[in-house]
Amino acid sequence: MFSSLDKFPLKTILIFLIAILSMNLTYFQHSKVLLNNHQKEKIKLVTSTISAEMGKQSEVEATYDEMLGHELRTASIVIKKSLHPDFHQVTNEQLVALAKELNIGGITLFERQGDDLIGVRSSDPKEINASSKTWGIVYSAQLQLTDRKSVDVGTGLTLENFWSGPIDTASTDEADIRKWGEFYDGTTNYLINPYLNVSSSLEHYRQKVGVDVSIQELLENNEGNLIEIGVLNPEKIFDKSPTPNNRSSWYSERFLLNGSYKYRDGIEESKIKEALAKNSTVFYNVNLNGTNILKSFTPMVTTNLKYKRDSLPKVVMVATDYSQIEKTLHHQFREVFIFMSIVTLLVCVVIIVMYSITRKKNEGAVKTVQDVYLANINSIVQSIKEQRHDIINHITTISWMIKLKKYESLQDYIDPLIQEAKMMDNKIKAVEINIPALSGIIQAKLAQSELHNIDMQVDFKNMENLRLTTIKTTDLVRIISNLIDNAFDATIELPATERKINVEGIVQANQLTIQVQNSCNPVNPDIQTRIFDSGFSTKKGKNNKGLGLHIIKQLIERYKGKIDFTTQEAGVTFSIIIPLKHEK
Known part of the structure; x- marks a missing residue:
């Protein structure tokens, strides 16, 4: 019997060590899977x-x-009427003066010479003397126009005699x-090519509210985890042929559309192809400059982003520092290993x-001693099981929350976000206005209202009966956008x-009526008599010069209309009436 007892401690310790090692390995693999899945879900959220x-x-x-x-089409018609139909009778100086008068970037007249068009x-x-032969779809459109055909190149705006x-x-x-x-309408021996310079306006927009701003905010809010986000044009990575006239630097030929892409690797092309083929996100790990990086490519199908009819979808690239996950895993494993080692010892x-x-007991007491021993072992093992269960629960919870900074679970976070996005999307789609510029500004303001937690309701009726020229459309956008901006400024001072x-518009009885109503703090009665005065403003700040409502009133009066300002207990209302019979 003592012979068997001699082997007892060694066997037990060996079995116990194997059990501890198995638990550690199981926990490590479980934690790794959880952290990987969490990281991938986070990447999908960023991509969304x-x-x-x-x-x-x-x-x-x-x-x-x-x-x-x-x-530009309106400008083209004015240019045609202002110039001699024979370009030999037109001077460059005339075009300089005309471009300045029309407030456009410039004007070029092209002559059709065989299969080429020359400035x-x-x-x-x-x-x-510039040739448009290497200008891709622009050249194709010019040929179709000078052949007196309707332009069909898969993109752009096609109107009568214009593209x-x-x-x-x-x-x-x-x-x-x-x-x-x-x-080109066939009445001249040249094609009219006016253009606008939009560099500054594009840059200004994207610095304020564009995708690059969102990318920068995501990177700043996830510093140490997200290391790079880029929106890519996959056609450029697949196209190995040289581009004419250094077109790789052209706005339409960019490989990187937004963000940055410094972490390049040798298998990215195959991974992008795989993502496009599957039309889903592809993840993979790559070691770059000693850093283990988890990268993803996700196709983004958006018709408005296509430059050509057959363009591939754009691809969103997200790169995260996978070494952070490894550090977390190693840290957790080390802590558990130390704890388990102490318990094992x-x-x-x-x-x-x-x-x-x-060994000091007699043989008659061996059974009793064994019973006590086994009872204690069972108690210890049970205690270890309970502690292991608690530890795994705690560490698993920490692993889920480690990068969420103590927020609710990821799924609880994603669900309301998706629901909110769907509600916003439905809200924007519900606004149907047959005037593109007006529809665009209303949808933009709706998106802005979501950012400021403002309940903005829009209701336009009978707008199909409204026929405005380009200039009147521009004025209408200025009027409505100024009023909504003023409403934002007043409303945002209140609790969310x-x-x-409320923005309402209706065309009836040969007049356009618009009302913008907003909640706000109580209004001083003195304001009502001065609200439209030049230089008067209730806003604080050096940039508020008090010209917005004064300019709006002038615009409305130009169209023989009127604007009223009324206050109620719930807020203020601006009412505009513009008679359509005065339309010119």
Whole structure:
């Protein structure tokens, strides 16, 4: 019997060590899976945020792009009526003066010479003798116009005798980003090519509310985890052929559309192809400069982002520092290992002490000693099981919350976010106005109201009966946007639950009526008599010059309309009536 007892402590300790090692390995693998899944879900959330921002930006830019196209067509008609139909009778100086008068970037006249179009007169000397043969879809559109055909190149705005393409880099000045129009009605021996310089306006927009701003905010809020986000044009990574006229630097030919992409690797091309083929996110790990990085590529299907009809979807790239996960795992494993080692040592000491005691007992007492020993072992094992259970629960919880900074569970976070995005999307889609520019500004303000937790309601009726020229459309946008901005400024001072704005518009009885009502703090009666005075403002700050409402009133009076300002207990209301019979 003592022979069997001699082997007892060694066998028990060995079995116990194997059990401890198995628990540690199981826990480590479980934690690794949890952290990996958490990281991938976080990447998907980031990608969804960027995709939503890209969608919003593309919708707004599409509306802005179409508005510019209509403006260029109007300018083209004015140019045609202002110039001699024979370009030989037109001077470059005339085009310079006319471009300045129309407040556009410049004008170039192209002559059709066989299968080419050559710039023969221009307000920009660099455009003279320029050939459009290497300009891709612009060249195709010019050929179709001069052949007296309706333009069909898969993109851009096509109107009668006119086509306007997407915003792009100027071939004669790569520092400039422009919006061109192409006009030809057969009454001249030249094609009219007016353009607008949009570099500063695009840059200003994207610095304020564009996708790059959202990317920067995500990186700052997730510093140490997210290391890079980029929106890519996959066609450029697949296209190995040289581009004419250094087109790789053109606005439409960029590989990187937003964000940055410094962490390049040798298998990215195959991973992008895989993501496009599956139309889903592809994850993979790669070691770059000694750093283990988890990268992902996600296709983003948005029609408004396509430059050509057959363009591939854009791809959102997200790179995270996977070494942070490894550090967390190693830290957790080390803590558990130390704890388990201490417990194991204590158990081994107990076993050895118990064994020493049993050897001093007589054979008659061995059974009793064994019973006591086994009872203690069971108690210790049960205690270890309970402590292990608690430790795993605590550490598992920490692993889920480690990067969430003590927020609710990830799923609880994602669900309301998705629901909110869907509600906003439905709210924007519900606004149907047949005037692109007006629809664009209303949708942009709706998106802005969401950011400020403002309950903004919009109701436009009978707008299909409204027929305005481009200039009147511009004035209408200025009027409504100024009124809504004023409403934002007043409403945002209230608690989030009290912020309300109602915008209503209707065309009836040969007049356009617009009302903008908003909640606000109590209004001083003195304001009502001075609200439209030049220089008067209730806003604080050096940049508030008090010109907004004064300018609005002047615009409305120009169209023989009137504007009223009334106060109620719940807020204020601006009412506008513009008679349509005075439309010119």
